[in-house]
Amino acid sequence: MDYKIGLMGRVVLLSVTLFLSAYLIFSSGGVFAISLLIILVISQLIFLIKYAESSFKKVREFLNNIKQSDYATTYPVKFDGTETDDLHIEFNAILAKLKEDQAEKEANYHYFRSVFQHLSIGLITFEEDGSIQILNTAAKRMLNINQLHHIGEIQHVNKELHHAIQSLRTGGSELIKIAHPDGIMQLSVYVIELVLRDVKFKLVSLQNIQSELEEKEMEAWQNLVKVLTHEIMNSIAPISSLAATIRSDIQHKIEHHQEVNIDEVDDYLMGISTIEKRSEGLINFVSDFRSLAHIPLPKFTAISISDLFERMEILFQHQLDENQIKLEKHIDPADLLFFADCNMIEQVLINIIQNGIHALEDIQDKKITLTAFIDENGKIILEIMDSGKGIEEEAMSKIFIPFFTTKKKGSGIGLSLSKQIMRRHKGNIQVRSALGEGTVFKLIFNG
Numbered sequence: 001m002d003y004k005i006g007l008m009g010r011v012v013l014l015s016v017t018l019f020l021s022a023y024l025i026f027s028s029g030g031v032f033a034i035s036l037l038i039i040l041v042i043s044q045l046i047f048l049i050k051y052a053e054s055s056f057k058k059v060r061e062f063l064n065n066i067k068q069s070d071y072a073t074t075y076p077v078k079f080d081g082t083e084t085d086d087l088h089i090e091f092n093a094i095l096a097k098l099k100e101d102q103a104e105k106e107a108n109y110h111y112f113r114s115v116f117q118h119l120s121i122g123l124i125t126f127e128e129d130g131s132i133q134i135l136n137t138a139a140k141r142m143l144n145i146n147q148l149h150h151i152g153e154i155q156h157v158n159k160e161l162h163h164a165i166q167s168l169r170t171g172g173s174e175l176i177k178i179a180h181p182d183g184i185m186q187l188s189v190y191v192i193e194l195v196l197r198d199v200k201f202k203l204v205s206l207q208n209i210q211s212e213l214e215e216k217e218m219e220a221w222q223n224l225v226k227v228l229t230h231e232i233m234n235s236i237a238p239i240s241s242l243a244a245t246i247r248s249d250i251q252h253k254i255e256h257h258q259e260v261n262i263d264e265v266d267d268y269l270m271g272i273s274t275i276e277k278r279s280e281g282l283i284n285f286v287s288d289f290r291s292l293a294h295i296p297l298p299k300f301t302a303i304s305i306s307d308l309f310e311r312m313e314i315l316f317q318h319q320l321d322e323n324q325i326k327l328e329k330h331i332d333p334a335d336l337l338f339f340a341d342c343n344m345i346e347q348v349l350i351n352i353i354q355n356g357i358h359a360l361e362d363i364q365d366k367k368i369t370l371t372a373f374i375d376e377n378g379k380i381i382l383e384i385m386d387s388g389k390g391i392e393e394e395a396m397s398k399i400f401i402p403f404f405t406t407k408k409k410g411s412g413i414g415l416s417l418s419k420q421i422m423r424r425h426k427g428n429i430q431v432r433s434a435l436g437e438g439t440v441f442k443l444i445f446n447g
Contacts, residue, residue: 014044062091071099122187122206124165126151133201142187142206144180164189165204171377172446174426175209186210239275246271298341298424305336305372305382312349312370319357325366332373338380338445340425345443348418348429352384352441355415359388359439382443391433399431 017040024033058075065073073095075088113134116123122139126132130151140146143157155162157178164174168191176187188207193200246268253260260268309329313320320327353368360366371383391399400419415429422429426446433439 014041017041017044058087065095066098069102071095071102124204125201127199127201139206142185142208161187161189165191169193169378184210239279242271242275298344300339301342302337303340303342303345305331305338306334309370312353316353323357323360323366325357325360325368328367328369330369330371336372340445344421348421348443349384351415351418356384356386356388359386363388380445383440385438385440387438390435390437390439392435396433
């Protein structure tokens with residue numbers, strides 16, 4: 001209210017002065033009085049403008065403080081109920097709230113930065129030009145560096161790691177082995193691409209999984225030794241027992257100078273034949289094991305999935321017709337291509353489709369579906385689904401173990417070989433199954 005009264009008072013005073021000046025001019029008043037009034041009018045105009053601008057000046061000063069994030073300024077308050085006092089109270093309240101928000105934001109920033117620094121997983125963020133935003137302590141420890149200013153400097157640590165970070169896209173991951181003063185590290189590299197306030201940057205996570213790999217490797221060896229021991233003992237035990245029986249019988253006859261009749265010779269021949277067959281089985285078993293350990297590097301070529309599925313249908317046409325199995329194919333887009341070793345991937349599909357055909361025995365609605373598509377992460381997915389009896393939960397964790405099989409006849413290396421082939425392609429194979437609900441094998445390629 002004080003601002004309005006002050007403004008009106010000045011306007012009224014200026015009006016009175018103008019009126020007196022006009023009166024003196026028209027009544028031929030003295031030059032001195034008229035000059036004095038004109039000076040007075042000019043002075044009042046100047047003071048009126050300054051008074052009118054005073055409030056705007058305070059508003060501009062307030063907005064400038066906000067623009068510069070200067071929330072420390074306080075405006076004097078007299079508690080006299082005037083408009084200026086009310087304006088100062090509002091200014092101070094707004095600045096106090098902004099100051100509180102800024103303090104909370106800074107506290108959150110320091111909190112998250114502290115958490116970021118103390119994570120056991122190495123984290124690096126960098127912009128499109130390669131400049132590093134954040135590098136946490138774990139990443140420094142893993143890379144054995146004190147500081148990192150540009151992502152390109154990582155190639156001095158490990159060229160494969162630098163290439164993986166630059167080439168991987170959102171959701172992409174890779175396993176990189178690097179040398180470290182504490183020993184060899186197996187780093188699982190995972191990348192996410194983000195946009196924050198129109199600025200693109202990458203978040204890279206590094207996790208040393210050496211101990212986990214060693215533990216899994218030991219577990220795999222133990223499982224393999226169990227399977228090998230079981231299979232070899234199954235073959236050697238009857239061979240050893242039969243050979244011992246024949247040797248003992250022949251030795252007994254020699255010691256007692258007994259003649260060997262035709263029936264006994266036939267028994268010996270049958271026993272030796274059995275030993276020969278079991279020995280051949282053992283040789284084949286070892287040969288299968290050797291094939292798992294010597295998978296060649298894939299020769300990558302462009303493969304049309306439509307042609308690939310067509311070849312599979314032709315290859316299995318006789319078995320499908322004989323077993324009355326319906327085969328369906330779905331490809332999206334229809335001209336989808338991917339890069340892989342054609343022979344190796346065909347072998348994987350053959351192994352899985354063959355398993356699917358066996359799973360459909362004694363099933364009323366027999367169907368195998370081949371599907372191909374690109375998922376949300378840009379990965380190419382091939383799915384082989386059957387409507388069979390499914391896989392028991394206990395067997396699910398063992399189906400990729402070499403020589404494990406649930407079939408009466410089979411070497412148990414098909415899925416193990418398929419897993420190895422997919423690893424050679426830097427891809428993965430997953431399985432989803434439940435008793436009575438069929439089985440889905442999922443081949444994942446990084447595109």
